[in-house]
Structure formats: C-alpha cells, structure tokens
Amino acid sequence: MPLMRARTRSPIRRRRAGSNAIALSDVARAAGVSTASVSRALNTPELVSENVRAAVQAAVTRLGYIRHSAARALASRRSMTIGAVVPTIAYSIFSAGVEAIERRLEEAGYALLIATSDYSLERELRQVRILLERGVDGVILVGRYHRPELARMLQERAIPYVCQGAYEAEGPHPCVGFDNHAAMASMAEYLLGLGHRRIAMLAGISADNDRVIDRIAGARAPLNRAGLDFVPGGLVESRYDVAEARLAMKRLLALRPRPTALLCVNDVLALGALFEARAEGVAVPAELSITGFDDFDFARNVEPPITTLRVPAPEMGRGAAEQLLQRLMGQSPPQATLLPTTIIARGTTGPAPAG
Amino acid sequence: MPLMRARTRSPIRRRRAGSNAIALSDVARAAGVSTASVSRALNTPELVSENVRAAVQAAVTRLGYIRHSAARALASRRSMTIGAVVPTIAYSIFSAGVEAIERRLEEAGYALLIATSDYSLERELRQVRILLERGVDGVILVGRYHRPELARMLQERAIPYVCQGAYEAEGPHPCVGFDNHAAMASMAEYLLGLGHRRIAMLAGISADNDRVIDRIAGARAPLNRAGLDFVPGGLVESRYDVAEARLAMKRLLALRPRPTALLCVNDVLALGALFEARAEGVAVPAELSITGFDDFDFARNVEPPITTLRVPAPEMGRGAAEQLLQRLMGQSPPQATLLPTTIIARGTTGPAPAG
DNA sequence: GTTCTGGATGTAAGCGCTTTCAGTAACCGC
DNA sequence: GCGGTTACTGAAAGCGCTTACATCCAGAAC
Numbered sequence: 001m002p003l004m005r006a007r008t009r010s011p012i013r014r015r016r017a018g019s020n021a022i023a024l025s026d027v028a029r030a031a032g033v034s035t036a037s038v039s040r041a042l043n044t045p046e047l048v049s050e051n052v053r054a055a056v057q058a059a060v061t062r063l064g065y066i067r068h069s070a071a072r073a074l075a076s077r078r079s080m081t082i083g084a085v086v087p088t089i090a091y092s093i094f095s096a097g098v099e100a101i102e103r104r105l106e107e108a109g110y111a112l113l114i115a116t117s118d119y120s121l122e123r124e125l126r127q128v129r130i131l132l133e134r135g136v137d138g139v140i141l142v143g144r145y146h147r148p149e150l151a152r153m154l155q156e157r158a159i160p161y162v163c164q165g166a167y168e169a170e171g172p173h174p175c176v177g178f179d180n181h182a183a184m185a186s187m188a189e190y191l192l193g194l195g196h197r198r199i200a201m202l203a204g205i206s207a208d209n210d211r212v213i214d215r216i217a218g219a220r221a222p223l224n225r226a227g228l229d230f231v232p233g234g235l236v237e238s239r240y241d242v243a244e245a246r247l248a249m250k251r252l253l254a255l256r257p258r259p260t261a262l263l264c265v266n267d268v269l270a271l272g273a274l275f276e277a278r279a280e281g282v283a284v285p286a287e288l289s290i291t292g293f294d295d296f297d298f299a300r301n302v303e304p305p306i307t308t309l310r311v312p313a314p315e316m317g318r319g320a321a322e323q324l325l326q327r328l329m330g331q332s333p334p335q336a337t338l339l340p341t342t343i344i345a346r347g348t349t350g351p352a353p354a355g
Numbered sequence: 356m357p358l359m360r361a362r363t364r365s366p367i368r369r370r371r372a373g374s375n376a377i378a379l380s381d382v383a384r385a386a387g388v389s390t391a392s393v394s395r396a397l398n399t400p401e402l403v404s405e406n407v408r409a410a411v412q413a414a415v416t417r418l419g420y421i422r423h424s425a426a427r428a429l430a431s432r433r434s435m436t437i438g439a440v441v442p443t444i445a446y447s448i449f450s451a452g453v454e455a456i457e458r459r460l461e462e463a464g465y466a467l468l469i470a471t472s473d474y475s476l477e478r479e480l481r482q483v484r485i486l487l488e489r490g491v492d493g494v495i496l497v498g499r500y501h502r503p504e505l506a507r508m509l510q511e512r513a514i515p516y517v518c519q520g521a522y523e524a525e526g527p528h529p530c531v532g533f534d535n536h537a538a539m540a541s542m543a544e545y546l547l548g549l550g551h552r553r554i555a556m557l558a559g560i561s562a563d564n565d566r567v568i569d570r571i572a573g574a575r576a577p578l579n580r581a582g583l584d585f586v587p588g589g590l591v592e593s594r595y596d597v598a599e600a601r602l603a604m605k606r607l608l609a610l611r612p613r614p615t616a617l618l619c620v621n622d623v624l625a626l627g628a629l630f631e632a633r634a635e636g637v638a639v640p641a642e643l644s645i646t647g648f649d650d651f652d653f654a655r656n657v658e659p660p661i662t663t664l665r666v667p668a669p670e671m672g673r674g675a676a677e678q679l680l681q682r683l684m685g686q687s688p689p690q691a692t693l694l695p696t697t698i699i700a701r702g703t704t705g706p707a708p709a710g
Numbered sequence: 711g712t713t714c715t716g717g718a719t720g721t722a723a724g725c726g727c728t729t730t731c732a733g734t735a736a737c738c739g740c
Numbered sequence: 741g742c743g744g745t746t747a748c749t750g751a752a753a754g755c756g757c758t759t760a761c762a763t764c765c766a767g768a769a770c
Contacts, residue, residue, distance in 0.1 A: 021756095023755095023756055023757085024756065024757060025756075025757090035756090035757075035758090036758080036759075039757070039758060039759085040758095040759095043758085067756090067757085068755090068756055068757065069757095070755085070756080070757090071755070071756035071757035071758090072756080072757055072758075073757090074755085074756080074757070074758090075756075075757040075758040075759080076757080076758055076759085077758090
C-alpha cells in the first residue's frame, strides 16, 4: 500500500535547478499580482487593468524576465513554431523563399524550424516526423510530390500545411506556386518561335522531383505538338552545380548534328552550359541558344546575359506563410494559389542558324 | 477560505483537447508498464529490461506515438535545440555553414532554429532574445562583433555559444574560424609580389561587420609595410550583389591613373567587378588584376576564372556545432579554433602592366 | 435597499513529460 | 539462512506556464 511519505521539503523553493532564470511566478510576486494576471498582461493585455499591466511591465523589465516557450507550448497546446522542409538552403531560390517565410512568420510571432530533405522524399518524411515531435503548429513543404504517409500524419494531427514552389489546381495538397509545366512550355514555344527545331534539354535530377519532371514534360509538350521531340540523346540530367553542368554539356555538344537550342532547368545549369559552350568555341547565341530558369542575380550579368524565366520566390514564400497563418487562425484560404512567371529574353537566345 | 469545490469531472479523461495525439501515458497503458519505464525505454534503453524495451517499442509503433518535445523540455530542462543567428542565408557561404551545422546537430539529436540578423548587431541581439525565449540550449553566432548585452544575457543563463567565421585568439568569445586579417593580407602580398603598386579595394558594407573591417585592415597592412596604401578613392563599399558591385566598380574604373589591381572582399563583388571591367573594355588580367574571396562555385568557371581564397565554410559550421556540443556535454574545448585558408591563383591575376 | 450585470482578478488544475526516491526481487558470498 | 548487493520498476512530484472557473466589487437597473 503506497502511503503518503512524509516529504521533508524545504519550504523555500529552490531556484530552478541548473539555471537561475526568472519565472513568471517571480514576476507575479514582484508585481504583487497573481500568475494568471501576469500571463494575461503579457498575452492578452486588453483583459487587464492599466495598473496591473504597468506593474507587470515594470517587473518584467526589472527582472529581465524571458518567457519559457516550452511551458507555454505545453499549457496552451500551441508551440508558435512552423516547420519547413526544403531540399537545400544552399540554393538561392530556396533560401530566398525561406527568408521570405521567416520574415512573414516573425511578424506573426511564429518561429521557423528549417529542415532539409536533400531532394529525397524519404528524408522529407523523416524530417516532418521530427518537426511534429518538435510540436510545430504548421508545416511548409516544397513541391507536389510527397510520401503519402506524410499528408496522413499531418491530417491525423490536424496540422495545417502548404506546399510551395509548384501549382496544381486539383491536387491533393494546398499550394502556393507557379505552373512549372506551363512555364517551361512557354520557354520551349519561345524557342520554336525563333525557328529552332533541334532542341536539347539540360535537366536536374528528376527522381523524386516534380518540378524537374513537370519542366521536362512542359518543354516536350509544344515540341510534340509541332511534331518534334528533343534531339536523340538530347535530354541529360545533372546536379545543380556549374562543374557538373559543364560535364553534362560536354555530352550535349558532342551530339551530331548539334542541337541549335538548349533548355536548361535552371540558371546554374544554364551558366555551366554557357561556360562550356564558350570553352568549346561554340558561339552563343549564333550557333546555340541557351535558356535558363529562375533569373538568378548573375544571369543578367554574364556575357552574354542569360535568357531566363523569372520565378516569384519571395512571393511564394510569403504567400505560403500567409496561407498557413490563415489556416492557423481557422480561416479557409484558397486551396491553390497561382503566381505568375515571366520570360526574360536576353542575350543567350537568337534565331536558329540557317541550314 | 478557499474550500475544496466539488468538481464534477468526467472520470473518462478527455483526449488531448484539439488534438488526438497519443501521449506517453497511452503507451504505458498499452505496454502494461509505468510511464517512468516508457520514458526510460525511450531515452535510456540500457536501464530497462529487454522485456520492457520490447513491449514499449511495440506499443510505440502500434500507436504511432510521437514524443512531445515541449513537455520533454519542460521536465528535463533541455530543449535539444540550438539557435543560430546568421546575417542572411541567401548567401552561399552562410547557407553552406548552416547546412553543415544542421547536419552535425542532427546527428546528435539537436534541432536548429535559424534566425537572420541582416548584418545588423541590433537585430542579432533581438534574435538571440527570441531564441532564448524559445529555450535553445546553445547559440551559434557569426563574427567577432556583438552587442555586449548579448554575451551577458547568454552567460547569465549559462547558455554556451560559439562564434563562427572569424578568429580571435585572445578574444572574449569562443570561436571557430579563420583569420580574416591574415587571409586578406596574404592576398595583398600576392598582388605586391606580382609587382602591383596601384591597388584598390572593393569591400562590403563595413558597418557592424568585423569580417569586412578585418579584411580591409588586412589588405592595408602589407601595403603600408611597403610604404603604400590604396590608391586615393580606391576603397569602395558595396552590398553583396552583382549589380551593385558593377556600379561601385564603375567608380573605381574612372580613377586616373587607374589601379592595376583590385582586391574584392568576396567573389560576388569580384564577379561584378570582372563583368564591369569587361563591359568597359578593360582587359583582365592584362590591364587589371582582380581577386575574390570565398571560392564560390562560379569563380572557377567564369572566363577568366577568378583568383580567390578558399574559405572553410562547411568545416567552420561543423566545427562550431562540434564545439557547442562538447560544451553542452560539460567538456571544455579550446576557446578558439583556427582553420586554414588557401589562395587559389587563377586567371584574373597577372603581373602588373609595365609603366 | 436589492438584484443584476460585467469587468478584473485570483485559484488551482492540468499540459505530457522526466526524474527522484523507494520498493521489490533476484542474486551473491559466507 | 542472512545481510548486502545489484538490477529493475513504479509512484508521484514537479517543470513553468495557460485557462476554466469562481470570486469580488462596482455600478446600473429597479
């Protein structure tokens, strides 16, 4: 029989072990009010009198009180943090998006926990599990493809989420982004309009990556409509790295007859292609037109400046954060938001060479 | 007198309001053991019997239990998260560092909360406050300069921290990085060795930024030793952006007589300088040598490839994380760790033009 | 005066874990 | 057989907050 042990505890409560942090109860004592009032003064100041508010404010400043968000999270059942899983942040499209997300969330008092998937859906799923463990109130993902367990896990726990960087009107996931298929299709049409018929494509690694897959399909669509396809051997994948892109480009330049135009899945690849073409003495755009995607800083500054497509990275980040915040507040924003892209014609594209 | 109110609470405990999450007590019930045993089976499996471990493991999988880290943090007084404040992540040196930090922390079971300071020490301080509120167990910062209140706040709460990306043997802060002064000095010496005497510098914004200040001073030191200085009007600051760098470069190119060599604080600026020089018809390196800093991906791929200085970004990130983890485990790693840099001589530098 | 309001405040019950402490059982050496 | 380990296990006390509920007290309405 478990009987009440006579615990001889010192009546003086020991300062939080291992830390000399000030707790809310200290503030309450200092301000001469209850802990409830302190909590209210801090979180819902409109519910307390001017006196209490001022006393609490003064005590907080005097003691240097800092709230303990784990305790808040436990008691209020909201952690005020959002999790984001991106392929990598070492790639400016994503880091720009993440910065935009962070900024918007900060305004709303949320913190952002960032995890990277390394372009692996498996790893993405694991990272979401970890974020859930961390008690995030919402999740932001990249792209349309995700492990089915992922959405299930999120829905089971009623955690709102948004996918960013892709668009799917009828898709299963809420999203804020642009239509990768349509964007790349417009670029292919642009090349066709310039008279190009022998077209190749330098793509990213398509495994697990809907954006790449959509862009490849998008490029193909208008070609097929014109009774064409990529030149044989003219679809090559490469990691997003200038050196690797140059290697891939080597293979493309060895094709005979040579393509007269090259669609790249992004500007890093286009840059590598451009460098390699120049190194091989292939004139751009006289002999070969090259297009990029993303409109990176350097795209407009290299010689010749790269024809590319502007992608609304910060807008997507902000939009995704916005949509998530709305869901968190119980509203129902549109399931899918489509953002525009624009072709920016510059110096790496020109009419197809005669013959 | 507060008397015991007869609370008519339903004996059936309501499932966690607003969420149907499984709690540790559910696992305990399912496994037929106490919550203490479940906690031990999960955190210190070596302390429980094989039977308990297996039963708990089975229950966890069956129920899809996910730990509640806010509750863990509250009870254990450790949040298992680290905070990092970097100027921006939209700049590959920092994003590479952050990725390395994240990777190392993940191995150790820590999550990373990232905040950006936008190169403002004031904002850095605010961000650290927020991180503290979030209960981070440690903090990673960038650089040597910080608001004095920052270290005070951290020390008061006994939160370990490390500064990354700079090195200061006798400095007040623990750090892992390289010597910006020495690195840039070696670059200046390299130019002097090539016979350059009229040298200019394209720097970043030096306000609040010790790395830029150290690099400027580092460049100046060997010049002064040789009885020289930057050419008059030859020290210009620019944000890290190719377009702005080109604008700044315009002013440098207008100097008469023109400098024969230009030290850039990083590769983005060097790239802008190179583009602008080419646009103005200034031959690189025949008429003008240009050096970068950081060894970005594109530096070796442009034409001519940029002479630069390799900076150990991932190593610094990993090292900073490592050092922090050691402190967290009660060890005392060296206060300052110096990492090496290397000059990588490429095509943008050559002997000073005669006359 | 009495009864209602309703705003401001306090009380105390958790939130879901970890961890201390006590208890139990099995085992050891003598 | 006995004291002393050793190896597990469970009960329960918090961790520092939020919040449902009770209370109190003016002032309004009657």
